[in-house]
Amino acid sequence: MCTYALLALFADEKVKLAVREDPLASWVRKLCPWTKGPLVFGDGKQRQDEEKQACSLCLKDGEHHQPQPKSAPNISLNLHGGSKTLDLCLTAICGILLQGGMLLFSGFSVYHSHLKSKFLKDDQPVRPYAFPIMATGTIILTAGMIICSAVVGLSTVETIFVPGENYPEKNPAKGPVKGPVKGPVKSPGENQRNKLNARILWLQKNHVVSDQTFDSFVIFGRSHLDPRKGILTSDRKDPDDESDEVANIAVDNRRKPVQRGCTPASSKEDTNRDSNNITSTSAEYPGRRILSRTTGILSSPNKIAPTPSEKFAFVGVVLGLLGFILQFQGLRTMNWSASILQLVCIALMTILRAIVRRGLIVAPIPKKVLDQHEMDWLALRIATNGSDFWPRNEKALICREECLRLDYHMGIQHNSSNKIKTNLSALDAQQQSAADTLSVPNFAGDESGNTPKVERQSWTILTHDHNLESNGAENSRPYLGKAQLMIKVRRRLGMLTGWRGKTSEPSIAVARSIDVAMNTLFDISIGKSVFYWLLNVRVGNHAPEYIKFKIEYIEGKWKADTTEIEAALSLWLFHIRKMEGKSMGNETSNTFKGGDWLQRDVELRRQISRVLGPNTEGLRGDIGWWVGDGVLPDNCDNSARDVRGAPGEFSGPIGSLGSDSQMQVSGESSNGAAWQFSIAL
Amino acid sequence: MGWLDYIIFAMAPLGILTVIVAAIRVSGPPWLRAVIGRARENRATVEEELMSSTSNEVCELWNGQGVVRTMGKPEVQQIIYLEELDDRDDKKETFGLYTVESAVEDRYLVAKGRYIEKSRDVYLCIISFVR
Numbered sequence: 001m002c003t004y005a006l007l008a009l010f011a012d013e014k015v016k017l018a019v020r021e022d023p024l025a026s027w028v029r030k031l032c033p034w035t036k037g038p039l040v041f042g043d044g045k046q047r048q049d050e051e052k053q054a055c056s057l058c059l060k061d062g063e064h065h066q067p068q069p070k071s072a073p074n075i076s077l078n079l080h081g082g083s084k085t086l087d088l089c090l091t092a093i094c095g096i097l098l099q100g101g102m103l104l105f106s107g108f109s110v111y112h113s114h115l116k117s118k119f120l121k122d123d124q125p126v127r128p129y130a131f132p133i134m135a136t137g138t139i140i141l142t143a144g145m146i147i148c149s150a151v152v153g154l155s156t157v158e159t160i161f162v163p164g165e166n167y168p169e170k171n172p173a174k175g176p177v178k179g180p181v182k183g184p185v186k187s188p189g190e191n192q193r194n195k196l197n198a199r200i201l202w203l204q205k206n207h208v209v210s211d212q213t214f215d216s217f218v219i220f221g222r223s224h225l226d227p228r229k230g231i232l233t234s235d236r237k238d239p240d241d242e243s244d245e246v247a248n249i250a251v252d253n254r255r256k257p258v259q260r261g262c263t264p265a266s267s268k269e270d271t272n273r274d275s276n277n278i279t280s281t282s283a284e285y286p287g288r289r290i291l292s293r294t295t296g297i298l299s300s301p302n303k304i305a306p307t308p309s310e311k312f313a314f315v316g317v318v319l320g321l322l323g324f325i326l327q328f329q330g331l332r333t334m335n336w337s338a339s340i341l342q343l344v345c346i347a348l349m350t351i352l353r354a355i356v357r358r359g360l361i362v363a364p365i366p367k368k369v370l371d372q373h374e375m376d377w378l379a380l381r382i383a384t385n386g387s388d389f390w391p392r393n394e395k396a397l398i399c400r401e402e403c404l405r406l407d408y409h410m411g412i413q414h415n416s417s418n419k420i421k422t423n424l425s426a427l428d429a430q431q432q433s434a435a436d437t438l439s440v441p442n443f444a445g446d447e448s449g450n451t452p453k454v455e456r457q458s459w460t461i462l463t464h465d466h467n468l469e470s471n472g473a474e475n476s477r478p479y480l481g482k483a484q485l486m487i488k489v490r491r492r493l494g495m496l497t498g499w500r501g502k503t504s505e506p507s508i509a510v511a512r513s514i515d516v517a518m519n520t521l522f523d524i525s526i527g528k529s530v531f532y533w534l535l536n537v538r539v540g541n542h543a544p545e546y547i548k549f550k551i552e553y554i555e556g557k558w559k560a561d562t563t564e565i566e567a568a569l570s571l572w573l574f575h576i577r578k579m580e581g582k583s584m585g586n587e588t589s590n591t592f593k594g595g596d597w598l599q600r601d602v603e604l605r606r607q608i609s610r611v612l613g614p615n616t617e618g619l620r621g622d623i624g625w626w627v628g629d630g631v632l633p634d635n636c637d638n639s640a641r642d643v644r645g646a647p648g649e650f651s652g653p654i655g656s657l658g659s660d661s662q663m664q665v666s667g668e669s670s671n672g673a674a675w676q677f678s679i680a681l
Numbered sequence: 682m683g684w685l686d687y688i689i690f691a692m693a694p695l696g697i698l699t700v701i702v703a704a705i706r707v708s709g710p711p712w713l714r715a716v717i718g719r720a721r722e723n724r725a726t727v728e729e730e731l732m733s734s735t736s737n738e739v740c741e742l743w744n745g746q747g748v749v750r751t752m753g754k755p756e757v758q759q760i761i762y763l764e765e766l767d768d769r770d771d772k773k774e775t776f777g778l779y780t781v782e783s784a785v786e787d788r789y790l791v792a793k794g795r796y797i798e799k800s801r802d803v804y805l806c807i808i809s810f811v812r
Contacts, residue, residue: 148700164790498758
């Protein structure tokens with residue numbers, strides 16, 4: 001059974017085709033001689049339908065779990081905690097004092113009996129109208145500025161997300177709160193006091209937006225802001241929102257059901273907000289706006305009645321311009337000290353504004369990661385470091401890598417006998433920038449006394465007979481370690497982002513293959529509703545551990561979890577691509593120095609799929625018949641050495657579909673895993 | 682932005698014409714936009730340059746040197762980590778990782794207007810006064 005499951009897992013497109021065809025029955029029977037009873041696969045159409053259903057289920061599932069946000073996340077607002085209200089108050093008071101003081105001083109310089117003679121304009125006393133014009137101008141200008149900036153400021157709606165009713169109280173003891181929080185236990189008043197202990201990060205894919213290329217990054221918010229007050233979002237207010245909510249009711253009602261389908265919570269809020277708006281406006285002006293609007297439209301079709309914010313902006317603009325001109329004229333007719341004073345005030349306020357807004361220059365802690373493996377990188381990091389995975393600063397990320405590279409060099413000198421370590425070290429020594437080392441190196445020596453243990457976050461599925469060890473019918477191994485945790489974190493991340501990558505399609509195919517196999521081979525008569533199968537995984541240089549995949553019997557059918565498989569494949573591909581990038585670095589410099597630039601491209605050379613199974617004549621024959629002539633028998637010696645099982649029972653890869661396999665074997669052979677899963681890139 | 686910000690901005694103002702133009706661009710009447718030569722300006726351009734918001738037209742991204750605002754649909758996802766909810770034994774296997782949407786769905790977070798309530802009142806007052 002496990003053989004078949006494995007085969008199913010690594011089935012490539014052609015194998016899947018073979019699965020769909022009728023001869024599968026005999027094939028399966030050969031592979032699994034213990035199967036009894038007729039193997040009914042159903043006709044092809046039905047299977048296609050099932051597949052479609054499964055795909056659509058997957059999509060629906062994703063949509064259900066991860067409502068795609070309508071708008072992009074707001075990074076800059078969440079990077080800094082915002083200015084403190086006290087700072088703002090002080091600055092505002094300073095501003096008022098400065099501006100008021102300037103007015104006061106000018107007034108005294110004009111009207112004070114003693115000062116009057118000293119502040120002259122063109123050797124004459126200042127004209128009597130100068131100061132009133134200047135003062136009125138300044139006040140009007142200030143009012144205009146307030147209105148104008150308010151127009152800009154109120155064009156967005158800022159929302160802060162604060163702890164809700166289910167948010168747990170902060171645990172005074174260090175460590176995570178035990179047990180899930182159930183139900184609302186606190187009154188809303190207490191919630192207000194509950195501080196949000198949230199940290200924010202952003203996953204950014206490598207992509208092009210408006211002709212600019214953005215690389216793959218994991219962006220961490222600064223942790224010194226934590227615990228933060230809340231998470232901020234800012235949304236643009238549409239011009240329609242404020243002007244004619246009444247007219248929008250119809251539109252909103254039409255739009256509502258669609259929104260409700262994907263984001264139940266937010267649409268509920270929308271409804272609330274809208275209903276508030278509607279009640280407020282309809283209470284104030286019942287029907288008036290509709291009337292004015294309709295009459296406006298009727299009277300002149302291409303003229304739309306100005307919205308309140310347009311009027312508001314107009315008033316601001318008029319006041320601002322008027323104030324500006326008056327102030328300018330006033331200053332012109334006054335003693336030079338007045339304009340110099342205003343200039344000094346402007347300079348001082350500019351500095352103060354810059355100081356109070358110093359938070360705007362706070363930068364996040366970015367980490368460039370391998371393209372398409374942002375989630376994998378993060379999952380490895382979270383699972384390795386636990387709740388302490390947050391980097392304290394940029395140097396925390398860079399320094400560790402430097403340290404690690406140093407460790408590897410030391411590793412070469414001290415422990416050349418250790419095959420794996422040397423291999424990794426040699427690879428790493430070539431590396432210009434270590435992009436994937438994550439955790440703090442453990443400087444304590446290992447058994448040899450000298451070599452530092454290097455925690456290297458690679459996540460590899462080992463492909464030897466140990467994967468076949470468990471009969472899989474039961475979860476016989478309760479302990480599941482870091483490797484499983486990584487899968488689960490990766491799965492969670494995938495669920496949250498809803499991103500689909502290279503491994504999405506293959507994982508659906510694999511899950512489908514497993515489903516077909518299980519539905520064919522195992523009836524519910526087996527007496528179990530959950531089936532686990534185990535794979536051997538090596539994390540870093542640790543001893544291999546097991547991960548389990550669950551297959552559940554739901555509504556008369558076995559269902560494999562696609563997301564788990566996707567997580568595993570993606571993590572594995574992450575490792576493969578990392579290794580390949582390094583080994584290719586070597587190779588490019590040596591092998592392809594000449595004009596053969598075409599082969600330098602890894603992706604071009606790497607169109608290869610591998611088929612895995614017990615190395616028996618029967619399987620060779622079957623593959624020859626059903627998979628096609630493209631499969632070349634591979635050199636099995638490489639892996640046979642590492643296999644502890646009886647010869648002939650399992651010997652790693654038996655063939656490869658494609659042309660080039662040497663490079664991969666050379667990159668992997670010393671790891672004991674002599675074959676890889678690769679997806680047509 | 683709150684009222685304190687507006688006051689800070691308005692006292693001894695430096696960019697008088699800039700903010701006037703900004704106000705017109707953000708929500709000025711069409712004829713005023715025509716006066717400043719921006720009658721056919723895209724709303725997304727205004728948002729990108731003047732507002733603090735992000736939408737389905739304007740996004741914020743990290744370009745390697747800094748956070749930049751740009752137009753387009755980004756492939757970027759915000760993840761929040763709620764340490765209190767990080768429970769490795771949890772059946773739901775969330776590990777404290779949420780998006781804002783999923784956290785709101787599970788009622789761990791709740792949306793609250795920021796400055797909105799107060800500002801709105803003042804705003805409505807002024808509007809009614811203007812009328």
